[in-house]
Amino acid sequence: MTLCLTQVVGWGVLYYTFPVALPAITADTGWTQASTMAAFSAALVAAAAFGLVVGRRIDRVGPRAVMTAGSVLGTLAMLGVALAPTLAWFVAAWVLAGVAQSMVLYAPAFTAITHWYGAGRARALLVLTLVGGLASTIFAPVTTALIEHVGWRQTYLVMAAALAIVTVPAHAIGLRAPWPPREPAEPRSLGGWRPIARSRAFVCLTVATSLGAFAMYAATIHLVPMLTWRGMSAAAAAWALGLSGAGQLLGRLAYGPIATRTTPAPRASIILAAVGLAIAAVGLLGGPPVALIAVAVVLGLGRGAYTLLQSTAISDRWGTAGFGALFGILNAPTTLAMALAPWAAAALEEATASYPVTFVFLAAVAGLAALAALATGVRPLARPSADGARLSEARRSVAPAGWRE
DSSP, X not given: OHHHHHHHHHHIIIIIHHHHHHHHHHHHHOOOHHHHHHHHHHHHHHHHHHHHHHHHHHHHHOSHHHHHHHHHHHHHHHHXXXXXXXXXXXXXXXXXXXXXXXXXXXXXXXXXXXXXXXXXXXXXXXXXXXXXXXXXXXXXXXHHHHHHHXXXXXXXXXXXXXXXXXXXXXXXXXXXXXXXXOOOOOGGGTTOSHHHHTSHHHHHHHHHHHHHHHHHHHHHHTHHHHHHHTTOOHHHHHHHHHHHHHHHHHHHHHHHHHHHHSOHHHHHHHHHHHHHHHHHHHHHOOOOHHHHHHHHHHHHHHHHHHHHHHHHHHXXXXXXXXXXXXXXXXXXXXXXHHHHHHHHHHHHHHHHTOHHHHHHHHHHHHHHHHHHHTTOOOOOOOOOOHHHHHHHHHHHHHSOGGGOO
């Protein structure tokens, strides 16, 4: 259960505090919203670049050293954010935070679980993402309360302390399970991961997840500013973001039944189309506040299903051999899209002076992602051989005890 705890704190500190703190940061410093968003986008660019290396490293040696170092780096980055005297220092601190994100958030955790659990990965991923979905539910209102009482800089000092106290020892002590031997190449992955990465299905999958992430994360980052633009109080908007995180739990619970009734390509298209509809509803619905919050929860539901969709997209199509390398390649442009999304949406909103126009544009992007997902189908994986079954059993024997069935 180590990864469950550290994902909640890691996402809460390194990601979800920012959209809540954004209005306070701009009001206190005088920096524009677009330039402040650019700092957060720079973090995601750094995460995308370093994620390519992190995935391969975990494939080889496991997650313990990488994720522990990432926790230390994240703590230093949050201290830098809190103490930044200028916008340039603020951007530099967030770039450091982006490197830490690549080492401690979902990408390394998904790689670790996929290798540890093999054929049993679906249940472990579900549990991890269910618990991880609580990050915004917990940290959005906590961040709001801290900012109201001590200001945004002191809030980030508290967040840095939380990251250090919880995640550094948890990763160092809790991820000591033996790392399984490399999996023999499956029929579809003969020749290594490179032919898969060049395939039409993988390219279309990368396009679909990147466009979906662009739309989804832009809408999430701008949810609080948009709701306050609609007239909601900052506290109510923060609660809407938190409840949107709770909606992710429902989406992840719903993913299992959806997965049993669909094949990978139609499943991806359906989920991305649903995300697009939810984003459009968030942007076009004028009120009342209860209805806006309800639609925010529906958006969270789509985001929750998307997380499991992304975590299983490679293994459902091509198996688990070379997962870290392939997921790093898939996640790099996706993370770049996440990096551009907040800044691009902020620039569009400033140009149009309209959040509804911005959210309709994001909904159209999600619709394009749903179309691209239709071209990601491959033949279903064959049943595992006797050797594969024995390997899966070996994986379960070295998985952390708290995860064993």
